[in-house]
Amino acid sequence: MTLPTFKYNPDPISLNVIKKEHTTCPVCEKESEYVYHGPFYSVEDIEGICPWCIKDGSAAKKYNGSFQDDVSCDDVNQQEYVDELIFRTPGYCGWQQEYWLSHCGDFCAIVQYVGWKEIEHLEEELSEDIEDICSGGGLTKENLKQWLVNGGDLQGYLFQCVHCKKHRLYIDAS
Structure with missing residues (x-):
């Protein structure tokens, strides 16, 4: 299965936030060969998220979380850009x-x-x-x-x- 592409993090594997490692994603409950190891801000401590659940926004939605703190970003006026960054883009460490x-x-x-x-x-x-x-x-x-x-x-x-x-x-x- 081809990894999803991310506009604001085009190579999360080289940044070591997505690793080739077996997981059962807590969001989609499917087995995956890739797992996210970067920051995720939510009340619950969540591990094992697959890249596909980051890309489609389901991980952020399920856990009412984000992959980037929206106050730790430059100002951008387009809400769609903010949403894509914080809810659908793997962070960096x-x-x-x-x-x-x-x-x-x-x-x-x-x-x-x-x-x-x-x-x-x-x-x-x-x-x-x-x-x-x-x-x-x-x-x-x-x-x-x-x-x-x-x-x-x-x-x-x-x-x-x-x-x-x-x-x-x-x-x-x-």
């Missing part, structure tokens, strides 16, 4: 509270977890985000380049606009 960036009036797609070496070729394209990160976090650009390590204490998350393909950067610290 961050050190602290995950945050979802936007561009061109829509949410961006999460691309990968990054350190400086993975994004140094995008320095010019990411310059606005880098300036905002440094000014808001009390970092110098040199500190950011040194301390931003994939899997390290300062973790980067690379996003890409689903319309114009511009890259965006978000970071958090452990």
Whole structure:
């Protein structure tokens, strides 16, 4: 069975939030070879959700939950985009509270977890985000380049606009 595609998380397997692992989905009660291992916000502690129940919104509906905290996102005016992100898109795993960036009036797609070496070729394209990160976090650009390590204490998350393909950067610290 082909995995569903997600507009805002096009490769959840590479982000390690969907894994090839046997499960019986608590939503559809079907056996699946793929299981979700990312954030899910609900009153109940739910495990074993299959990707198909994320995609069709049935997991969020059944458990009155979400895959992204709607206050931890850039503002987007289209409610349909917000609903797709929080109710029908697998999240990603961050050190602290995950945050979802936007561009061109829509949410961006999460691309990968990054350190400086993975994004140094995008320095010019990411310059606005880098300036905002440094000014808001009390970092110098040199500190950011040194301390931003994939899997390290300062973790980067690379996003890409689903319309114009511009890259965006978000970071958090452990």
